[in-house]
Amino acid sequence: MEEQQEVEQFMVPIGPQHPALKEPGHFLITVDGEIVTNAVVRLGYAHRGIEKATEERNWVRNLYLLERICGICSHIHATAYCLGLERLAEVEAPPRAQAIRVLVAELERIHSHMLWLGVAAHEAGFDSLFMYSWRDRETVMDLLENLTGNRVNYSANVLGGVKCDIDIVQADTIFMALEFLQERTRHYLDVVTSDAMFLQRTRGIGVMTRLQAEVLGVVGPTARASGVHRDIRAEAPYSAYPSYPVRVVCEEKGDLEARFVVRINELFESYRIIRLILEDLPPGELREKMPRRIREGETVSRVEAPRGELFYFIKSNGTDKPERIKVRTPTICNMMSVVKLAIGHQLADVPMILAGIDPCFSCNDRMIILERSHAKQEVWSWERLRQHGIEYYHGNHS
Amino acid sequence: MRFATMLSDVLPSLFKSPMTEMYPFERKEPPVHLRTLPSWKLEDCTGCGLCAMDCPSQAIEMIVLDKKAKRFVMCFHVDRCTFCAQCIYSCRQGCLEMTPENWELATLNKNALTLYYGDRVDVEEVLATAASSKDAQTTAG
Numbered sequence: 001m002e003e004q005q006e007v008e009q010f011m012v013p014i015g016p017q018h019p020a021l022k023e024p025g026h027f028l029i030t031v032d033g034e035i036v037t038n039a040v041v042r043l044g045y046a047h048r049g050i051e052k053a054t055e056e057r058n059w060v061r062n063l064y065l066l067e068r069i070c071g072i073c074s075h076i077h078a079t080a081y082c083l084g085l086e087r088l089a090e091v092e093a094p095p096r097a098q099a100i101r102v103l104v105a106e107l108e109r110i111h112s113h114m115l116w117l118g119v120a121a122h123e124a125g126f127d128s129l130f131m132y133s134w135r136d137r138e139t140v141m142d143l144l145e146n147l148t149g150n151r152v153n154y155s156a157n158v159l160g161g162v163k164c165d166i167d168i169v170q171a172d173t174i175f176m177a178l179e180f181l182q183e184r185t186r187h188y189l190d191v192v193t194s195d196a197m198f199l200q201r202t203r204g205i206g207v208m209t210r211l212q213a214e215v216l217g218v219v220g221p222t223a224r225a226s227g228v229h230r231d232i233r234a235e236a237p238y239s240a241y242p243s244y245p246v247r248v249v250c251e252e253k254g255d256l257e258a259r260f261v262v263r264i265n266e267l268f269e270s271y272r273i274i275r276l277i278l279e280d281l282p283p284g285e286l287r288e289k290m291p292r293r294i295r296e297g298e299t300v301s302r303v304e305a306p307r308g309e310l311f312y313f314i315k316s317n318g319t320d321k322p323e324r325i326k327v328r329t330p331t332i333c334n335m336m337s338v339v340k341l342a343i344g345h346q347l348a349d350v351p352m353i354l355a356g357i358d359p360c361f362s363c364n365d366r367m368i369i370l371e372r373s374h375a376k377q378e379v380w381s382w383e384r385l386r387q388h389g390i391e392y393y394h395g396n397h398s
Numbered sequence: 399m400r401f402a403t404m405l406s407d408v409l410p411s412l413f414k415s416p417m418t419e420m421y422p423f424e425r426k427e428p429p430v431h432l433r434t435l436p437s438w439k440l441e442d443c444t445g446c447g448l449c450a451m452d453c454p455s456q457a458i459e460m461i462v463l464d465k466k467a468k469r470f471v472m473c474f475h476v477d478r479c480t481f482c483a484q485c486i487y488s489c490r491q492g493c494l495e496m497t498p499e500n501w502e503l504a505t506l507n508k509n510a511l512t513l514y515y516g517d518r519v520d521v522e523e524v525l526a527t528a529a530s531s532k533d534a535q536t537t538a539g
Contacts, residue, residue: 058452196400
């Protein structure tokens with residue numbers, strides 16, 4: 001009997017709407033039994049057209065629009081925008097404002113990493129870690145609310161400085177909360193490095209070597225877990241970081257466990273920096289006057305978001321509105337590592353590998369390339385774009 | 399290698415009472431820097447409209463009836479406001495302020511979410527104009 005020569009591939013489509021995904025994204029995973037042989041990712045389902053929208057608003061209103069790119073790391077987006085714009089306008093925010101910006105950014109990093117710890121534990125089926133880490137995250141959310149007035153989208157920044165000041169009572173509250181958080185973080189570090197059941201889901205899973213990390217161009221804690229010493233806070237210190245130097249936290253193993261350890265150790269580093277700032281907060285003004293029209297020019301602003309390097313390109317044409325703002329968020333750099341690392345692993349490990357980069361889908365959906373096969377560039381009219389959409393979906397669904 | 403590492407957290411929780419706050423029967427003090435409804439000092443306002451221009455959610459409308467006689471009405475849409483407090487920092491006269499009071503803004507009546515600040519006579523004039531234009535629209539429709 002003649003054997004069947006061609007074995008049909010079995011493909012598992014996940015998303016864009018799927019109970020396991022918190023945000024929309026499409027993954028097409030080819031499997032051989034339980035082992036992943038290929039993976040394709042398709043993004044763009046949460047594209048909101050924010051970059052185009054910035055061109056219609058003045059510089060001040062854009063601050064709040066850009067802050068809403070990410071619901072978790074909102075402050076760092078506003079900081080990147082403010083730093084770029086202040087450089088363009090040749091205005092320097094006062095030292096006290098710079099220190100408060102860094103303080104809020106570090107508090108935000110704590111809340112982001114604790115949120116991630118919970119989400120990743122939940123993906124691994126470790127729901128008690130998820131719930132207790134989120135309970136402790138409330139401590140830092142309360143601190144942010146006390147400091148700025150909001151739990152998320154704090155609006156701590158204003159062009160040329162910050163809105164909120166810190167008094168002794170608030171500083172004491174932060175010191176006390178940090179004591180509690182430090183003790184809890186030690187416990188979580190112990191849990192993720194010693195729990196037998198949890199280690200089966202993390203140790204040796206999704207290993208990314210240092211070379212792979214450099215070739216794939218991953219950023220942030222994902223890269224640092226593979227031994228890549230890359231942190232914008234230390235490489236190109238911005239805002240008040242020159243006064244409060246950051247120690248880069250690295251791990252060599254490159255597996256999921258290393259990503260847990262790096263992020264948890266970064267929490268200790270954040271506690272240290274917050275204490276340094278509170279002990280040595282420079283006196284002075286909180287705001288510098290900003291012009292309404294920004295002189296013609298362009299600039300680049302890089303900051304270290306909780307997920308990695310965040311990049312802003314700002315171009316001004318001399319009016320009160322931007323000519324172009326381009327944002328590149330860390331998730332887009334890290335996303336390709338997921339499809340590479342998933343190959344050879346069990347299908348059940350894919351959600352953990354995806355959670356390992358701390359993905360934020362809405363953040364990274366900036367632009368959709370419609371024709372990848374053609375290298376030439378052209379501008380499409382609205383009618384043509386609409387026609388393309390109709391034909392594309394008609395072709396796919398008929 | 400250990401097992402059940404979170405047991406030290408889970409077991410004591412079994413003997414604790416629920417953490418749920420019994421709102422609205424028990425009310426907590428709002429945070430010191432909480433941003434809620436802005437208050438407006440008409441006497442200091444010059445009607446420049448910077449607050450409306452810089453509002454990211456277009457929650458403020460500055461209606462200028464007579465600039466020389468300082469007849470301004472500020473229409474504030476509570477339902478659009480994101481409470482970012484940019485208007486307060488944009489105002490050069492310092493006539494806007496946000497305090498932590500009045501943070502319970504939920505209502506069943508949508509009209510209650512549009513507030514008019516200003517002199518009573520001026521507000522009535524603005525409301526009358528708005529009502530007549532609405533009538534005209536209804537007739538035309």
